[in-house]
Amino acid sequence: MxxxxxxxxxLDLPVANDLDFVFAGDAPALAAELAExxxxxxxxxxxxxTTTILVEEDRVDIVTARSEVYPFPGSLPxxxxxxxxxxxxxxxxxxxxxxxxLSEDAPEVIDPHGGLENLANQSxxxxxxxxxxxxxxxxxxxxxxxxxxxxxxxxxTLAEMKHTLxxxxxxxxxxxxxxxxxxxxxxxxxxxxxxLRAIELSVLPAIHPAxxxxxxxxxxxxxxxxxxxxxxxxxxxxxxxxxxxDVRRRLNLPADWARVVRDTIALRESESxxxxxxxxxxRFLDGLDPNAIAAFARISEDPQVAARLRRYLDEWRLxxxxxxxxxxxxxxxxxxxxxxEVLRELNVAKLDGQVSSEADERALVQQIISRGx
Numbered sequence: 001m002x003x004x005x006x007x008x009x010x011l012d013l014p015v016a017n018d019l020d021f022v023f024a025g026d027a028p029a030l031a032a033e034l035a036e037x038x039x040x041x042x043x044x045x046x047x048x049x050t051t052t053i054l055v056e057e058d059r060v061d062i063v064t065a066r067s068e069v070y071p072f073p074g075s076l077p078x079x080x081x082x083x084x085x086x087x088x089x090x091x092x093x094x095x096x097x098x099x100x101x102l103s104e105d106a107p108e109v110i111d112p113h114g115g116l117e118n119l120a121n122q123s124x125x126x127x128x129x130x131x132x133x134x135x136x137x138x139x140x141x142x143x144x145x146x147x148x149x150x151x152x153x154x155x156x157t158l159a160e161m162k163h164t165l166x167x168x169x170x171x172x173x174x175x176x177x178x179x180x181x182x183x184x185x186x187x188x189x190x191x192x193x194x195x196l197r198a199i200e201l202s203v204l205p206a207i208h209p210a211x212x213x214x215x216x217x218x219x220x221x222x223x224x225x226x227x228x229x230x231x232x233x234x235x236x237x238x239x240x241x242x243x244x245x246d247v248r249r250r251l252n253l254p255a256d257w258a259r260v261v262r263d264t265i266a267l268r269e270s271e272s273x274x275x276x277x278x279x280x281x282x283r284f285l286d287g288l289d290p291n292a293i294a295a296f297a298r299i300s301e302d303p304q305v306a307a308r309l310r311r312y313l314d315e316w317r318l319x320x321x322x323x324x325x326x327x328x329x330x331x332x333x334x335x336x337x338x339x340x341e342v343l344r345e346l347n348v349a350k351l352d353g354q355v356s357s358e359a360d361e362r363a364l365v366q367q368i369i370s371r372g373x
Contacts, residue, residue, distance in 0.1 A: 002099045003091070006109060010098070010119055011149070017058045022087050022099065027051055027064040034060070048079050066090070070134040074172025077134075085112060092138045093145065094118045094125045122151040132164035136173050139164065139203045140181040147194045161201060170206035175252035178207050182251070186228035192220035195231065204235075208250045210243035211235060216299045226298065232257060233264040233295030241265055256289075263292035267309075274305045279348040281308060282316045290317075321346035322358040323365065331365055342368055 003020040023030050028044045031051035035042035040055035049064035067086040068077035077090075084099060088110070091097040095118050099110040109116060118125050124146050132138050139161055146153050153161070164170075185194045196214045198204045204211035216237030220226060236244055244265045248258045266288065274281055285293060290313060297309035323346060325339045333342050342365060349355045355364055 001102060002088070003096050006098045006100050007095050007115070007119065009100070010109065010116060019058075019060050021060065021062045021102075022065050022084060023062055024065045024084055027062045031060075031062045034062070048077075049081065063087075072172070073133045073167070073169040074136050084110070088112055089127060091127065092131060092135070092141055094127060095145070097127060118154075122149070124149075124151050124153045124157060126157050126160055129160055132160050133167065133169050136164060136170045137177055137181050139170070139201075139206075140178075140185065140198060143194050143198045143201065143203065144181075144185055144188065147190045147197055148188060158201075161203070165202055165206050168206075170203075175250050179251045179253065179257075182232075183228065186231045189224045191226070191228075191231045192217045192223060192234070195235065196221070208243075208247050210239055210247060213238035219299060219301070223298075226295075227291070229257070229260045229291045230295040230298060232260050233292055234299050236261040236264040237268055237296075237299060239265055241269075256291075259289045260292045260295070263288040264296055267292065267296045271300065271302065271305055274308050277352055278316055279351040282312060282319075282351055285309070285312050286317065316351060319347065319351055321350060321361055323361050328365060331362070332369055333365065 001019065002022045005015045005019050008015050027049055028042075028046070028051050031042050031044070031053055034040070035053045035055075038053070038055045040053045040060075043052045043054075045051070049066055051062050053060040053062070064081050065084050065087040066079045067082040068079050068090040070077050088097045088099060089112070094113040094115040096115070097111075097113045098115040101107040101110065113127050114125070124142050126132065126138070126142075132142075142153050142157065142161065145151065185191050185198075188194060195204070196217050199212060199214045199217075216234035217231070220231070220234055236247070239247065239261070241262075244261045247253075248261055251257075253261065270284060273284075293309050293313060297306045297313070300306045300309070321343055323343075325343065328339050328342055329335060333339055345368065346355070346361055346364065349364055350361075355361050
């Protein structure tokens, strides 16, 4: 067993249902046998000699012990089968470069890079000076482990981070790989703190120069129950529409993420107009993603705006007239587009408190018919 499970066990933390194993041999063949025995599903990633087994809600990763070579900064590694020592030496941080043999009754942790010492010192330390240059996504991971565990990135590792950032190596990483790192952070309990720290260390600005403002994140520090798109909205809150589009392209955002970014920016730009008629506010919000609206309600610094957004989600968007299209036809409203127009007018009147009962609606419909005549 290697990596995170060994680290967490050494820290006496709960070990997640996501276990990592290294096998000095043919990992895909071993995984196939294990999946058959446990009734699981196996996925093989032949390029890297890795396999994933899903058994109900548990995930098991088995990799062939390997060494890695990075042809150029930020590239995916070229791998070859090797020894356990080489496999541990390719990892990101010393606290993740430990192994626990499974074939012994009283196994001792294999720790060639001082991981146990750095756990005791509460320090995040790379294995070699070129670690971040080889794989700049480790910049985000350093912040993630530091904030999750309550550790500190060591001074030497901070210096290595600055060197990698100064070299512009973050540009070499694809948007898909950076987005994957954002996704991992969004799922963490201390996501806001991680993102703020990544801004402080200039990691996010290196990914895109517009990601420099943590204003939307500050109020989320300590928040542990925000859905992932809430943190995405907080990041987007200070962006211009043009910067939002640039970030979308840089991270190759899927449609749902891109909509949260776009709609969050639209909400911020229209925030000052949320003190008018309920129907006008609702008409504007009807075209926006509810996830973005919910996220903005949590990060807005204006309590009145936040309250109105929550009322929209909880009440206003659910408002509809008591009368139906069939009712309108029976009352003499002409069929076709006029039915929709009258229903919309009824909805506006109900939102703005001009009608409150079916009788009120029928009276308004009669007025509309009279107007038409």
